Each structure stands twice: as C-alpha cells, then as structure tokens.
Amino acid sequence: MTKILVTGAGGFIGHHLVTFLKQKGYWVRGVDIKKPEFADTDADEFQLLDLKKIENCLRATQDMEQVFHLAANMGGIGFIETHKADIVFENTVIDMHMLHAAKTNKVQKFLYTSSACIYPAYKQDTPDIVPLKEEDAYPALPEDGYGWEKLYIERACRHYREDYGLKTYMVRFHNIFGPLGTYDGGREKSPAAICRKVALAKTQDEIEVWGDGQQTRSYCYIEDCVVGMYKLMQSDYHEPLNLGQDRLITINELVDIVAKIAGKKIAKKYDLSKPQGVRGRNSDNTLLSQILNWSPSVTLEVGLEATYNWIEEQLRKEKRI
Ligand code: NAD
Incomplete structure (x- = not known):
C-alpha cells in the first residue's frame, strides 16, 4: 500500500x-x-x-x-x-x-x-x-x-x-474555503470571517467590511x-x-451571497484602515484544465452554504448565538 x-x-x-x-x-x-x-x-x-x-x-x-x-x-x-x-x-x-x-x-x-x-x-x-x-x-x-x-x-x-x-x-x-477552517481569532480568511460576522448579526444589522468592498477575488x-x-x-x-476557481466576485457580492444564505438583510460598514491585499485577483484556469483534464466545479453558493452552516453551528456550540 x-x-x-x-x-x-x-x-x-x-x-x-x-x-x-x-x-x-x-x-x-x-x-x-x-x-x-x-x-x-x-x-x-x-x-x-x-x-x-x-x-x-x-x-x-x-x-x-x-x-x-x-x-x-x-x-x-x-x-x-x-x-x-x-x-x-x-x-x-x-x-x-x-x-x-x-x-x-x-x-x-x-x-x-x-x-x-x-x-x-x-x-x-x-x-x-x-x-x-x-x-x-x-x-x-x-x-x-x-x-x-x-x-x-x-x-x-x-x-x-x-x-x-x-x-x-x-x-x-x-x-x-470550506467547513473545518479557522473562522475567528485573526488567522481566518475573508469567506470564514464574513460567514462569522453574518451569523453573529441580527437581521438589518450592519457588519464591518475591510476596505471599500469593491476589491475582487475568486x-x-x-x-x-x-x-x-x-x-x-x-x-x-x-x-x-x-x-482555484475563475469566477471573479467583489467582497460586497460575497457578503450579499452569505446574507442571502443566512436569510438576513445585512448592511455594510466599510473600514478603510484595514488591510485588503491586492485590488483584484482571479485565476486563469486554461493550463489547469489542459494538464488535469478537469476544473473545479463546486459553485460558490453551494460551498458557502456548507461553510456558513458549519460556522453557525460552531457559534451555537460556543453559545455566541
Ligand atoms: P492552516 O493554517 O489551517 O494549516 C497549516 C498547518 O501547518 C497548521 O495546522 C499549523 O499548525 C501547521 N504548522 C505550522 N507550523 C508548523 C510547524 N513548525 N511544524 C508542523 N506544522 C506546522 O492553513 P491551510 O489553509 O490549511 O493551508 C495549507 C497550505 O496551503 C499552507 O502552506 C498555505 O500557505 C497554503 N495556502 C493556503 C491557501 C488558502 O486559501 N487556505 C491559499 C494559498 C496557499
């Protein structure tokens, strides 16, 4: 073996x-x-x-x-x-x-x-x-x-x-991103941080977004x-x-998708003093699909739903919600 x-x-x-x-x-x-x-x-x-x-x-x-x-x-x-x-x-x-x-x-x-x-x-x-x-x-x-x-x-x-x-x-x-990843404490990445903030927010609350939310990622x-x-x-x-995936979205769109999954109306409060990394980044997957004869296929919505549900469950276990 x-x-x-x-x-x-x-x-x-x-x-x-x-x-x-x-x-x-x-x-x-x-x-x-x-x-x-x-x-x-x-x-x-x-x-x-x-x-x-x-x-x-x-x-x-x-x-x-x-x-x-x-x-x-x-x-x-x-x-x-x-x-x-x-x-x-x-x-x-x-x-x-x-x-x-x-x-x-x-x-x-x-x-x-x-x-x-x-x-x-x-x-x-x-x-x-x-x-x-x-x-x-x-x-x-x-x-x-x-x-x-x-x-x-x-x-x-x-x-x-x-x-x-x-x-x-x-x-x-x-x-x-996905379940079983860090979602708090300073080492978490944007999808997990946004899922945590949305899960902790009441509907109509506003959550803090790093930068102006126009920065893009996949x-x-x-x-x-x-x-x-x-x-x-x-x-x-x-x-x-x-x-990686090659679907480019803004951080604002990422927040909106998570808020929709959570069934909450969430407003955004921008903090321009926080680090936001590069302004835009996306993956060109031409070589990936050529070499591996395969491309990532799980949609952002499906992945985020699993991630959000898992983070919400952790916060419940911690009695934070
Ligand atoms: P992670 O922090 O969850 O996992 C890294 C692990 O390395 C941790 O469990 C940590 O305890 C362990 N580690 C750190 N120092 C160690 C040491 N001295 N000896 C033994 N173990 C040690 O991060 P991840 O998201 O699972 O990332 C895995 C790899 O992928 C890393 O090399 C990271 O740089 C790379 N990567 C991740 C992403 C991402 O989006 N998550 C993006 C680009 C690159």
Whole structure:
C-alpha cells in the first residue's frame, strides 16, 4: 500500500486531504504541531512534530513514498501583513528542511502548496483584473513576506527535482474555503470571517467590511482543492499550476451571497484602515484544465452554504448565538 505523508494535517486543507486520501485507500501519516481543532483525524498515524527542526522532518518522511507538504505559518491578509518576519523565518526553515529530508529519505513525489500571493502586485491593481496565468509570476513582485517565500520555495522545488530527481509538484492555491477552517481569532480568511460576522448579526444589522468592498477575488471550495491536488500528483507535470476557481466576485457580492444564505438583510460598514491585499485577483484556469483534464466545479453558493452552516453551528456550540 502506498504510504503518504501529509504535513499540516492538523490544519484546514491538510485535515480534508487526509480524509480524502484515506477514502482512496492509502496509508496516511499526518504531521503537525497541533491536532485538528474541529474533528478527529482519519490518518493511520498522527505525529505531533515541529517541522522547523530537520530531525523531525527526517522522522516524518521516513518510509514515505509521497509527501503532500502543507505545513506553514499562515493566515488571512490581516495576519500575513503583520507577521512577516515570523512567516519568512518559519516557513523557509520548514520548507527547506522538508525538501532536504524528502530527498535524504528517497521520497518519490513531493507536492508543495504555493499561493496566488506569488503573483506580482502590478498585475493586480484594478478590480476588473485579467485572470492570472502561471507565466505572469515573472518579473516577480509578490506579496511582501509570505508571497516572496512561496515563490522562492517554488524555485527550490525545481532545484531538488533537477539536481536530485525528487519529483516535485507545485500548486498555487487561490482562496480555498470550506467547513473545518479557522473562522475567528485573526488567522481566518475573508469567506470564514464574513460567514462569522453574518451569523453573529441580527437581521438589518450592519457588519464591518475591510476596505471599500469593491476589491475582487475568486474562491475555491475545499472539495475541489483536494481533488485538484490529488490529480496533479498523478500527473507528470512539474511546473507551478493554478488551483482555484475563475469566477471573479467583489467582497460586497460575497457578503450579499452569505446574507442571502443566512436569510438576513445585512448592511455594510466599510473600514478603510484595514488591510485588503491586492485590488483584484482571479485565476486563469486554461493550463489547469489542459494538464488535469478537469476544473473545479463546486459553485460558490453551494460551498458557502456548507461553510456558513458549519460556522453557525460552531457559534451555537460556543453559545455566541
Ligand atoms: P492552516 O493554517 O489551517 O494549516 C497549516 C498547518 O501547518 C497548521 O495546522 C499549523 O499548525 C501547521 N504548522 C505550522 N507550523 C508548523 C510547524 N513548525 N511544524 C508542523 N506544522 C506546522 O492553513 P491551510 O489553509 O490549511 O493551508 C495549507 C497550505 O496551503 C499552507 O502552506 C498555505 O500557505 C497554503 N495556502 C493556503 C491557501 C488558502 O486559501 N487556505 C491559499 C494559498 C496557499
């Protein structure tokens, strides 16, 4: 039976990926510094390890044929704009140690989770942005801190493939969302934050929106995300690949969809002092559909309904509503 390591298995995407891989019949080892917060893991083995340390990366990759490497210090825009030093230090150390350990322990395939934050600021300065193609990454001007680190490690993945024959794969996620993700505390991303605010609001209340609400993004549901990662790992494609939806919407529209799901009339109060990231961002999925012969298909409305219902349930359990 193929043995697979998932790092970051205590986090949002890693937890869902473990469940998916178990359903496919693999033997799975999960590693993280924390256990999954909201549900038990399905992993055959779960090790609590700090992957900043090379000895822990060597232990994690021992006897593994494939690695899905997701562990990272990360969060939404409010977090990554205010923790740049911690992010670049911790993620560089984790990623380089993981690559080196995978090569040392003769892992065959290594998937790295990069981000749309590697794309240059100058291609994302209007809300009606042209969707980003993989080749748009250069000349580089990524998101400061988090984005530069991801872009550099994409290159390191290529070096390990070219010099050592480690088959590396790279996905650039575009705003993944769904149940079992962080929804409060400062690390949450916009869909989860908006679902929380709408769930806590009474009908006719106003909720705080970061920026003027005209900034645009695309959002991809977690089920599509894990399928896309899995399909890439079955392929022979070793360059970075977008993994996201290509439906562009404004934050205002996102709030309206969530309010409709909640059955509430919600007004918006704009806070222009809060970080909003790039002005517009969308994924060009031409290469994705060509390489994987597949595209994400879960609609935003369906994904948001599942996410909203789950977050509302958590808030009820916490007796906040
Ligand atoms: P997450 O924060 O839920 O999961 C990351 C996990 O890594 C956490 O459980 C954390 O405890 C773990 N981790 C951090 N430091 C560690 C260490 N020293 N040793 C071991 N584990 C450690 O985030 P996520 O949304 O599941 O993201 C997974 C990956 O995808 C990350 O690499 C992230 O940068 C990337 N990504 C995510 C998105 C998104 O929209 N969620 C977008 C772009 C890229």
